Amino acid sequence: MTARTARGLAATTLAAALIASAAACSTPGAGGPAGAAAADSVVVGIATEPESLSPLLGYGKDGNSKIFDGLLTHDASMRLRPALAVALPEVSRDGLTYTYRLRQGVRFSDGTPFTAADVVFTYRTILDAKTNNAAKTELDAVESVTRQGADRVVFTLKYPYAPFAERTVLPIAPEHIAGRQDVNSGEFTTRPVGTGPYVLTAWSKGEKLSFRANPDYWGGAPAVKKFTMAVIKDDDVRATRLRAGELDGAVLPPNLAKGFAHDKGRTTLAATSFDYRNVTLPTLHEVAGDPAVRRALDLAVDRTAMVDKLLDGAGKPAYGPVPTDSPWFTKGTERAHDLGRARRILDAAGWRPGADGIRVKDGVRAAFPLWYTSGDKLRQEHALAYASDAKKAGIEITTEAGTWEVIEPRMKTEAVLAGGGSPADPDFDQYLLLKSTLGGDGFNNMARYDNPAVDKALDEGRRSGDRTVRKAAYDTVQRELVKNPGYTFLTHIDHLYVVGNRWKNLTTQVEPHDHGLGSGPWWNVEKWQPAT
Amino acid sequence: MARMTGRRVLLAAPVLLTVTLGVFAAAALSPFDPVKAYAGTAGLTASQETLDQLRDNLGADRPFLTRWWEWLGSALTGDLGTSAVMRRPVADVITERLGWSVLLAGTAFLVAVLLGAVLGVLAARRPGRLLDRAATAAAYTLEAAPAFWLGLLAIWFFAVHLGVLPAGGLTDAGADTVTAGQVARHLVLPALVLAVSQLPWFFLYVRQGVADALAEDPVRGARARGLAERTVLLGHALRAGMLPTLTLVGSRVPEVITGALLVETVFSWPGIAAATVEAATSVDFPLLAALTVLATAAVLAGNLLSDLLYGLADPRVGFDG
Numbered sequence: 062m063t064a065r066t067a068r069g070l071a072a073t074t075l076a077a078a079l080i081a082s083a084a085a086c087s088t089p090g091a092g093g094p095a096g097a098a099a100a101d102s103v104v105v106g107i108a109t110e111p112e113s114l115s116p117l118l119g120y121g122k123d124g125n126s127k128i129f130d131g132l133l134t135h136d137a138s139m140r141l142r143p144a145l146a147v148a149l150p151e152v153s154r155d156g157l158t159y160t161y162r163l164r165q166g167v168r169f170s171d172g173t174p175f176t177a178a179d180v181v182f183t184y185r186t187i188l189d190a191k192t193n194n195a196a197k198t199e200l201d202a203v204e205s206v207t208r209q210g211a212d213r214v215v216f217t218l219k220y221p222y223a224p225f226a227e228r229t230v231l232p233i234a235p236e237h238i239a240g241r242q243d244v245n246s247g248e249f250t251t252r253p254v255g256t257g258p259y260v261l262t263a264w265s266k267g268e269k270l271s272f273r274a275n276p277d278y279w280g281g282a283p284a285v286k287k288f289t290m291a292v293i294k295d296d297d298v299r300a301t302r303l304r305a306g307e308l309d310g311a312v313l314p315p316n317l318a319k320g321f322a323h324d325k326g327r328t329t330l331a332a333t334s335f336d337y338r339n340v341t342l343p344t345l346h347e348v349a350g351d352p353a354v355r356r357a358l359d360l361a362v363d364r365t366a367m368v369d370k371l372l373d374g375a376g377k378p379a380y381g382p383v384p385t386d387s388p389w390f391t392k393g394t395e396r397a398h399d400l401g402r403a404r405r406i407l408d409a410a411g412w413r414p415g416a417d418g419i420r421v422k423d424g425v426r427a428a429f430p431l432w433y434t435s436g437d438k439l440r441q442e443h444a445l446a447y448a449s450d451a452k453k454a455g456i457e458i459t460t461e462a463g464t465w466e467v468i469e470p471r472m473k474t475e476a477v478l479a480g481g482g483s484p485a486d487p488d489f490d491q492y493l494l495l496k497s498t499l500g501g502d503g504f505n506n507m508a509r510y511d512n513p514a515v516d517k518a519l520d521e522g523r524r525s526g527d528r529t530v531r532k533a534a535y536d537t538v539q540r541e542l543v544k545n546p547g548y549t550f551l552t553h554i555d556h557l558y559v560v561g562n563r564w565k566n567l568t569t570q571v572e573p574h575d576h577g578l579g580s581g582p583w584w585n586v587e588k589w590q591p592a593t
Numbered sequence: 594m595a596r597m598t599g600r601r602v603l604l605a606a607p608v609l610l611t612v613t614l615g616v617f618a619a620a621a622l623s624p625f626d627p628v629k630a631y632a633g634t635a636g637l638t639a640s641q642e643t644l645d646q647l648r649d650n651l652g653a654d655r656p657f658l659t660r661w662w663e664w665l666g667s668a669l670t671g672d673l674g675t676s677a678v679m680r681r682p683v684a685d686v687i688t689e690r691l692g693w694s695v696l697l698a699g700t701a702f703l704v705a706v707l708l709g710a711v712l713g714v715l716a717a718r719r720p721g722r723l724l725d726r727a728a729t730a731a732a733y734t735l736e737a738a739p740a741f742w743l744g745l746l747a748i749w750f751f752a753v754h755l756g757v758l759p760a761g762g763l764t765d766a767g768a769d770t771v772t773a774g775q776v777a778r779h780l781v782l783p784a785l786v787l788a789v790s791q792l793p794w795f796f797l798y799v800r801q802g803v804a805d806a807l808a809e810d811p812v813r814g815a816r817a818r819g820l821a822e823r824t825v826l827l828g829h830a831l832r833a834g835m836l837p838t839l840t841l842v843g844s845r846v847p848e849v850i851t852g853a854l855l856v857e858t859v860f861s862w863p864g865i866a867a868a869t870v871e872a873a874t875s876v877d878f879p880l881l882a883a884l885t886v887l888a889t890a891a892v893l894a895g896n897l898l899s900d901l902l903y904g905l906a907d908p909r910v911g912f913d914g
Binding site: 294 | 629633634636638641676678686690749760769867
């Protein structure tokens with residue numbers, strides 16, 4: 062044996078020893094599910110991290126915040142249920158005042174009692190001009206909020222707003238803590254204190270949020286004592302860490318969720334959603350603004366193919382902001398893929414095929430650009446499929462990618478592949494999308510849709526407290542959209558979650574466009590029970 | 594040596610000033626809109642009135658020179674301002690994260706330099722032999738491999754396939770407290786990946802430097818005098834071969850910072866790198882400025898360090914001035 066081989070041997074042995082010791086010291090608690098498998102703890106992988114945990118800045122505004130409670134909350138089928146209020150609000154006959162009676166004996170996790178003053182503080186702070194809450198537009202209807210005695214809060218509205226109660230799921234912050242700090246940057250934004258089922262124990266930014274159960278929760282102590290949300294931005298990494306056993310569950314895109322389809326230890330849950338993808342057809346564009354072109358596109362697009370090919374079946378064709386399985390959907394407004402009819406509509410409107418197959422009318426080519434946000438693969442695929450379907454009808458759509466900064470100045474006259482969706486009330490999406498007075502207001506009514514019949518129905522729908530009147534109003538809107546679509550709605554997208562089988566009877570809620578922390582099967586983690 | 598250090602530190606002040614001014618100007622010119630970044634998805638349904646109010650509150654429409662001057666004034670008194678995107682004081686954001694980035698980048702850097710030097714000397718000793726050919730080929734391949742991809746590969750192999758190391762995070766996902774043992778175990782993969790992605794540079798430089806030195810007269814003279822192989826290799830050749838590498842050490846600092854960004858993302862490492870990108874794309878002036886100062890200072894310190902080492906390693910090089 063020469064000196065060299067001896068040294069080589071020593072090096073190899075050393076390396077082997079290092080690897081072995083690394084393996085050895087990792088055995089307890091690691092090496093897969095063991096780390097996460099403590100009977101009463103759950104670790105889930107999420108894709109996005111909130112900037113702030115302060116409800117005053119918009120955190121948890123749609124309910125389900127875990128650390129906080131709202132006056133009301135949603136059950137599995139998105140019906141409103143009382144939370145910090147003891148019952149649903151009393152609404153005055155004119156629809157202008159909402160009175161909530163508050164639950165007594167509730168305490169914030171620091172032991173301080175929850176009172177009507179906290180409710181008033183929360184809403185007033187959000188509405189304050191100095192508070193940097195981008196979602197405050199949602200409370201536009203509120204004229205004032207006052208307390209009556211110790212256990213009543215009264216909201217007075219500027220105009221009758223039927224879905225107002227849906228807005229009161231937003232979390233209540235403690236005045237005695239949040240009221241003493243800078244609302245935009247104070248410590249409360251990262252160390253929240255609430256009345257909710259869980260208490261935040263640590264937030265390692267960019268890595269995870271850790272919670273422990275609140276044993277004194279007014280709704281009963283949760284069975285899951287420790288709950289961790291690991292922040293893993295990359296889809297592939299999330300899937301890999303789920304497979305490695307470090308996570309009990311995770312949100313995954315369809316193509317990666319498919320890899321777990323035959324995994325006996327894990328179940329895939331598909332949450333149906335109001336999350337739509339649509340194409341805005343700018344009213345001011347000479348081609349896209351023509352009702353004949355809009356109707357033709359509506360019929361030329363093959364929605365079923367998009368669901369099958371782009372979403373791997375995890376979704377539904379969309380004919381408007383309301384998904385087909387919602388009680389608010391107007392039956393009979395589904396449009397089948399009908400290229401022949403699309404062509405006939407264009408022929409009748411005077412759009413004649415030109416030499417290159419693209420139609421022309423009065424010297425104008427049936428062509429317009431369609432923008433999508435760069436880097437969003439799903440939107441890109443939708444845009445390309447839409448352009449290819451349109452081409453078959455003789456309309457040329459050029460797809461272009463850009464950031465919102467590039468797209469925004471062009472929204473007035475060029476098409477955009479947009480997304481959105483808010484399940485709580487039909488008013489939330491439709492009013493912002495279709496009301497003519499909101500044309501070009503921020504990102505609202507991007508298509509500058511202007512239809513007096515729709516405007517009237519939207520007002521009826523938002524003002525009337527009577528459900529049958531509201532249903533009729535939204536039926537009108539959906540029927541008008543068939544005659545003159547301002548948008549081509551393409552798909553509603555299911556959100557997929559893969560979860561281990563250690564817990565029973567997991568459910569999902571209908572989800573909005575936004576993947577908040579409260580989405581996914583862990584929307585009610587405080588109610589989870591062990592499977593055995 | 595002390596004089597050189599002092600002069601460099603003095604020179605750093607105007608450099609840092611210029612760089613921050615440049616950052617403010619570049620950010621102001623960038624197409625990104627701070628209000629949109631702040632509002633996120635809520636901005637897509639917010640009324641124009643709300644957006645205008647936000648713009649006013651954030652001071653987003655004021656000229657960048659004003660903002661820079663104000664930032665400078667308060668930064669000099671120790672107030673780094675508030676990060677709009679993190680909703681926290683900038684000082685808090687940085688103290689929370691900087692340590693973990695320094696730990697990761699420092700460990701990786703050290704591993705890369707040491708491993709690169711050892712492999713380089715071994716390869717240069719017998720050019721063209723198996724070790725040399727294998728290591729050189731591997732180095733060129735690694736140079737082309739993105740750190741991000743190496744990270745995924747490492748997770749697949751060590752975490753999923755072998756199950757010996759955690760795939761990400763600072764501690765076990767379910768753990769509440771940060772213990773040294775856990776951090777050490779979680780540091781292995783990201784630091785290794787970052788080190789391996791930097792390794793080729795050091796290895797190739799050392800190998801070339803030592804190989805060149807071995808062919809030079811002083812080494813041949815030393816051999817002729819009958820000095821031991823070890824003395825020739827470490828005392829003469831490595832010393833000469835390390836010189837270009839020392840310059841490299843300083844100039845690789847920015848690379849390690851950018852490499853750390855990708856590695857931190859893949860391994861959910863709670864460091865400062867991810868915050869940097871967010872600060873830039875959200876035009877978060879205060880956070881961006883503070884991070885730029887840090888990065889610039891790191892680069893300046895890196896250069897100073899390599900010059901100092903250079904002077905120490907080769908007395909002929911002296912310290913400037």
